[in-house]
Amino acid sequence: xxxxxxxxxxxxxxxxxxxxxxxxxxxxxxxxxxxxxxxxxxxxxxxxxxxxxxxxxxxxxxxxxxxxxxxxxxxxxxxxxxxxxxxxxxxxxxxxxxxxxxxxxxxxxxxxxxxxxxxxxxxxxxxxxxxxxxxxxxxxxxxxxxxxxxxxxxxxxxxxxxxxxxxxxxxxxxxxxxxxxxxxxxxxxxxxxxxxxxxxxxxxxxxxxxxxxxxxxxxxxxxxxxxxxxxxxxxxxxxxxxxxxxxxxxxxxxxxxxxxxxxxxxxxxxxxxxxxxxxxxxxxxxxxxxxxxxxxxxxxxxxxxxxxxxxxxxxxxxxxxxxxxxxxxxxxxxxxxxxxxxxxxxxxxxxxxxxxxxxxxxxxxxxxxxxxxxxxxxxxxxxxxxxxxxxxxxxxxxxx
Amino acid sequence: xxxxxxxxxxxxxxxxxxxxxxxxxxxxxxxxxxxxxxxxxxxxxxxxxxxxxxxxxxxxxxxxxxxxxxxxxxxxxxxxxxxxxxxxxxxxxxxxxxxxxxxxxxxxxxxxxxxxxxxxxxxxxxxxxxxxxxxxxxxxxxxxxxxxxxxxx
Amino acid sequence: xxxxxxxxxxxxxxxxxxxxxxxxxxxxxxxxxxxxxxxxxxxxxxxxxxxxxxxxxxxxxxxxxxxxxxxxxxxxxxxxxxxxxxxxxxxxxxxxxxxxxxxxxxxxxxxxxxxxxxxxxxxxxxxxxxxxxxxxxxxxxxxxxxxxxxxxxxxxxxxxxxxxxxxxxxxxxxxxxxxxxxxxxxxxxxxxxxxxxxxxxxxxxxxxxxxxxxxxxxxxxxxxxxxxxxxxxxxxxxxxxxxxxxxxxxx
Numbered sequence: 001x002x003x004x005x006x007x008x009x010x011x012x013x014x015x016x017x018x019x020x021x022x023x024x025x026x027x028x029x030x031x032x033x034x035x036x037x038x039x040x041x042x043x044x045x046x047x048x049x050x051x052x053x054x055x056x057x058x059x060x061x062x063x064x065x066x067x068x069x070x071x072x073x074x075x076x077x078x079x080x081x082x083x084x085x086x087x088x089x090x091x092x093x094x095x096x097x098x099x100x101x102x103x104x105x106x107x108x109x110x111x112x113x114x115x116x117x118x119x120x121x122x123x124x125x126x127x128x129x130x131x132x133x134x135x136x137x138x139x140x141x142x143x144x145x146x147x148x149x150x151x152x153x154x155x156x157x158x159x160x161x162x163x164x165x166x167x168x169x170x171x172x173x174x175x176x177x178x179x180x181x182x183x184x185x186x187x188x189x190x191x192x193x194x195x196x197x198x199x200x201x202x203x204x205x206x207x208x209x210x211x212x213x214x215x216x217x218x219x220x221x222x223x224x225x226x227x228x229x230x231x232x233x234x235x236x237x238x239x240x241x242x243x244x245x246x247x248x249x250x251x252x253x254x255x256x257x258x259x260x261x262x263x264x265x266x267x268x269x270x271x272x273x274x275x276x277x278x279x280x281x282x283x284x285x286x287x288x289x290x291x292x293x294x295x296x297x298x299x300x301x302x303x304x305x306x307x308x309x310x311x312x313x314x315x316x317x318x319x320x321x322x323x324x325x326x327x328x329x330x331x332x333x334x335x336x337x338x339x340x341x342x343x344x345x346x347x348x349x350x351x352x353x354x355x356x357x358x359x360x361x362x363x364x365x366x367x368x369x370x371x372x373x374x375x376x377x378x379x380x381x382x383x384x385x386x387x388x389x390x391x392x393x394x395x396x397x398x399x400x
Numbered sequence: 401x402x403x404x405x406x407x408x409x410x411x412x413x414x415x416x417x418x419x420x421x422x423x424x425x426x427x428x429x430x431x432x433x434x435x436x437x438x439x440x441x442x443x444x445x446x447x448x449x450x451x452x453x454x455x456x457x458x459x460x461x462x463x464x465x466x467x468x469x470x471x472x473x474x475x476x477x478x479x480x481x482x483x484x485x486x487x488x489x490x491x492x493x494x495x496x497x498x499x500x501x502x503x504x505x506x507x508x509x510x511x512x513x514x515x516x517x518x519x520x521x522x523x524x525x526x527x528x529x530x531x532x533x534x535x536x537x538x539x540x541x542x543x544x545x546x547x548x549x550x551x552x553x
Numbered sequence: 554x555x556x557x558x559x560x561x562x563x564x565x566x567x568x569x570x571x572x573x574x575x576x577x578x579x580x581x582x583x584x585x586x587x588x589x590x591x592x593x594x595x596x597x598x599x600x601x602x603x604x605x606x607x608x609x610x611x612x613x614x615x616x617x618x619x620x621x622x623x624x625x626x627x628x629x630x631x632x633x634x635x636x637x638x639x640x641x642x643x644x645x646x647x648x649x650x651x652x653x654x655x656x657x658x659x660x661x662x663x664x665x666x667x668x669x670x671x672x673x674x675x676x677x678x679x680x681x682x683x684x685x686x687x688x689x690x691x692x693x694x695x696x697x698x699x700x701x702x703x704x705x706x707x708x709x710x711x712x713x714x715x716x717x718x719x720x721x722x723x724x725x726x727x728x729x730x731x732x733x734x735x736x737x738x739x740x741x742x743x744x745x746x747x748x749x750x751x752x753x754x755x756x757x758x759x760x761x762x763x764x765x766x767x768x769x770x771x772x773x774x775x776x777x778x779x780x781x782x783x784x785x786x787x788x789x790x791x792x793x794x795x796x797x798x799x800x801x802x803x804x
Contacts, residue, residue: 041732043718048641052703052716112701112716112733115516116681120700125682130704134680189793190674190710341712343665343789344652351650351665352640353712359641467695470602470687472746479726496722520696520731522724 004087006152006390009222009383016225020383023376030373033366034109042112045367050359051337056110058329059371062210063103063378064137064181065203066325068174069211071096071144074151075174078167084238087393088215093148094385095218096174096211097141102378104137106370129183136177143173152389178207185332192270193336198260202253209246210325212239213318218382220315222392230393231314233307240301240310247321251294254328270339274331278358281335284327293324334361434510436503439484444475459517478517483525497523607671607690607770608740608798610754611777611786612664615803616764619662622649623761624753628666631741631752633725634715644715644730646738647753663804664753664765667692667713667738668789668797675705675714684735690770690798691740699734706735710790711797713737770798 037045047054074089074096076082108117124131147166150156157163182203185194216231216239223230231239258275261267274281297317304310338359343349349356386392445451445458458476465471474480485503486494495501497518500509504523508515517523625647629635634644647666653659669692675684676692683699686692694705694714706714714737721731727743730736741751749755754765768777780786786800 038733041719042716043639043642048718049643049645049706049712049715050641052706112703112735113516113699116698116700119698120681120702123681123698125676125679127677128680128682128704130678130680130702184704187678188674188708190708337707341710343650343711344663346655348653348655349650351648353645353648353650354641355648355650355665355712463697464695465601467693467697468685468687470689470742470746471600472743482726516731519720520724520729520734522722522726522729524723526726 005394006087006090007226007392007394008388008390009225009386009392011226013225020380023379023383026369026376027373027380029369030106030371030376031109033369033373034114037110037366037370038114044364046362046364047367048359048361050354051334051361053333053337054361055334055363055367056106056370056374058326058333059374060103060107060110061181061333062326062329063099063106063374065178065207065329066210066214066322067096067099067103068140068178068181069207069209070099070214071170071174072208072211073215074147075167075171078163079171084235087395088219088235090148090151090391091218091386091393092215093144093151093170094391095215095382097144097148098378098381098385099211099214100137100140101381102374102376105377106374109370129180129187133177133180133184136173136180140173140177143170174207175204178204185336190341191336191339192261192267192342193274193332193339196257196261198253198257202250202257205246205250205253206325206328209243209250209321212242212246213321213325216243216314216318217322220318222386226392228395229311230395231311232395233311236311236314237307239314240304243314243317243321244298244301247294247298250328251290254289266345269342270336273339273358274335278335278338281331281338285331285335288327289324289331292320293327294321297321297324337361434507436506437485437487437501439503441484444480444484478521479526482521482523486525494524602687602689602691602746604688605771608669608745609690609768609770609777609781610669610740610751610799611766611768611780611802612799613764613766613802614661614663616762617662617664618762619651619660621662621761623756624664624765625649627752627756628738631725631744632728632739633723633730634736637719642716642718644717644736646715646736661804663801665711665713665789666753666799667740668711668795668799669738669740671796671798672794674708674710674793674795678704678708680704687742691742691745692737693739693742694735694737696729696731696734696736701733701735703735710793710795 045054071092073085073092077085077089108114111117120134124134126132143166147170150159150162150166179200182200185191186196186199188194219230258271262271274285276282297320300313300317300320301310304313338361340349340354340356340358343355443451446454451458459478462471462476463478466476487501487503489495489499489501497505499505502523504515504518628647632646634646637643647664649662650665652661652663654661669690671686671690673684673686673692676686679685680702681698681700683695683697684692684705685695701716703716706712706716714735716735717730717732719732724730728739741749741753744751750758750767754767757763757765766777766780768775770778770781772778773782781800784802786802787804788797788800789804791797
């Protein structure tokens with residue numbers, strides 16, 4: 001087998017600089033929004049005592065879940081021993097780190113007291129799943145860093161044992177991390193929309209999908225930048241298969257989650273709210289997550305006639321899957337909070353604190369800018385890394 | 401080339417030495433040092449030199465004791481510090497932490513060490529007469545009650 | 554007052570006289586201090602809160618008149634949170650929840666605040682440990698280390714906690730509160746630590762329906778322990794197994 005070669009992203013078109021400029025601008029806006037929120041308090045956002053986690057958390061959880069999934073391609077090559085994916089392993093690793101950094105930045109900047117992040121990093125309540133997540137996220141950065149070192153360092157990469165060991169550790173860690181992220185919601189017994197063990201596997205399925213979608217997008221854009229395809233036809237076909245399976249498994253978990261809750265008559269209220277009566281939430285669920293985010297891209301992938309069409313469609317379906325992911329998290333995180341807590345089952349309640357009423361939430365501009373800033377941060381970190389070190393595969397163009 | 405470099409270095413050293421020797425004199429005369437205003441009456445916690453070096457650790461310890469353990473003492477009550485160290489502004493009323501004249505600001509602004517105590521704690525003494533803080537009278541009343549119960553047993 | 558040795562026979566009379574006079578004096582000196590509410594732990598010590606005590610609240614809904622919100626006003630006055638015209642983000646440490654039975658149409662009002670659970674969900678989920686349970690059972694937020702993540706607000710089934718959405722000034726010195734941290738009912742811990750009753754209990758007893766009883770659950774001689782032993786009260790969402798210290802009668 002030909003030796004794998006890697007290259008840096010060293011060719012830049014004017015469009016490239018335009019996009020970089022846009023990302024820097026969005027990142028600046030995001031940081032400005034964070035400063036504005038910290039200065040004036042969360043009163044300037046749409047979040048309230050009823051909807052305590054808003055758009056920033058949707059983006060943050062989205063990026064964090066995608067980060068653990070982005071490591072997948074590397075895992076398939078080393079853990080599952082598929083050499084076809086090996087050229088993409090390095091990119092997969094660095095993309096995972098960049099996406100995680102973007103998500104964490106949004107999460108930390110939305111805190112009520114972001115300057116106390118050092119308190120959060122030194123004072124732990126080990127019964128808290130949130131505290132465990134902090135360890136999992138920082139550990140992920142270190143482990144993926146070590147994994148990349150094992151792949152990229154001249155001497156370390158010669159040891160197949162080291163590569164496989166690091167691959168296994170990274171894979172296991174990333175599964176625990178996504179389980180932890182899902183459990184942030186799954187462990188909450190108070191909220192009817194959560195409180196379910198299935199949140200963890202649902203998030204794992206989501207991570208597979210979002211991570212691969214981001215990987216495909218990066219490969220498509222950098223390929224265009226370099227002037228030649230980074231996804232040969234065989235790989236495009238493999239990605240088509242993977243994306244389809246991941247999307248179907250996510251759909252499966254979503255269906256099981258909702259069906260189980262619908263079955264128990266106690267939880268029917270929240271399900272009817274999210275799926276039919278809740279106004280914006282059913283709309284985002286059916287139109288955003290199911291139609292545009294799952295069925296449409298699946299249909300496009302299934303009906304594509306040949307590999308060239310598949311390859312051309314991959315960026316579009318990836319964007320659709322990612323938008324569907326945002327929609328899914330919007331319904332889970334915000335819809336789950338909008339439904340009122342049932343303090344007095346069987347009674348109609350009202351109070352000055354919005355007991356018994358569906359909470360309203362209007363996303364505000366600072367929240368949106370902060371969320372988009374997180375994506376921009378991830379994009380800029382990825383581009384910088386690709387520019388500085390050889391992460392991108394140098395493919396044999398003769399095989400095209 | 402070497403001579404001008406040596407001259408430059410020498411003059412820099414001379415200026416630094418002069419400045420260093422002037423520092424203590426400047427501090428005493430108040431030119432470079434912070435000027436925290438004097439509190440009312442005698443110190444009730446510890447002497448000034450001790451407080452200057454250790455008030456941060458004291459505050460960290462006593463805030464944990466007060467909140468987490470419920471150990472509330474009059475001596476270490478933050479409101480006591482605020483009351484005694486209140487500085488009157490131009491209108492005669494105590495200034496808040498926003499004003500550079502505030503007792504804590506006088507050193508903390510100088511040292512550029514930001515503190516967040518007064519984001520939650522009021523930085524001015526409260527109006528007299530309304531307090532729920534530890535009151536000696538309550539302790540005496542409760543002690544009477546305890547005595548009565550004791551002799552009843 | 555000295556506790557010297559006394560002879561047996563006139564002792565009973567003298568004690569009775571002293572008790573009567575002392576009680577009268579105590580009532581004059583410090584209105585609102587209920588000596589016997591504090592049971593075995595009488596005087597406020599400068600020592601730590603003790604786990605021998607478990608503070609609890611018993612609220613009789615039958616004595617809670619609809620339309621009365623004296624407890625809410627008292628808590629506002631005492632702790633400094635107020636209505637700034639934005640009910641969605643204003644802090645509310647205690648509120649009256651109006652209930653209507655869907656089947657019978659009967660109306661009731663229930664004061665709901667932090668339930669000070671024995672197994673608090675908010676304490677479990679707090680990443681820094683800022684949400685904690687004090688030795689005597691009161692669940693508090695240590696605002697010195699709260700990072701404002703609001704996870705405790707997500708976890709609380711009673712919607713007990715509020716987030717401070719705006720910069721605050723002129724807080725009450727005994728109830729510090731600030732932007733970016735989470736807060737909730739403290740059972741007036743600053744009052745408890747100087748042997749006084751929570752503001753809501755005191756006001757309800759003085760001017761309201763007398764619906765609130767406060768005391769030490771661990772002291773079998775306390776009024777609250779005896780009341781609970783006589784007719785077990787109910788708890789909100791007892792199915793969650795959090796064992797709140799706030800109990801309700803006639804719910």
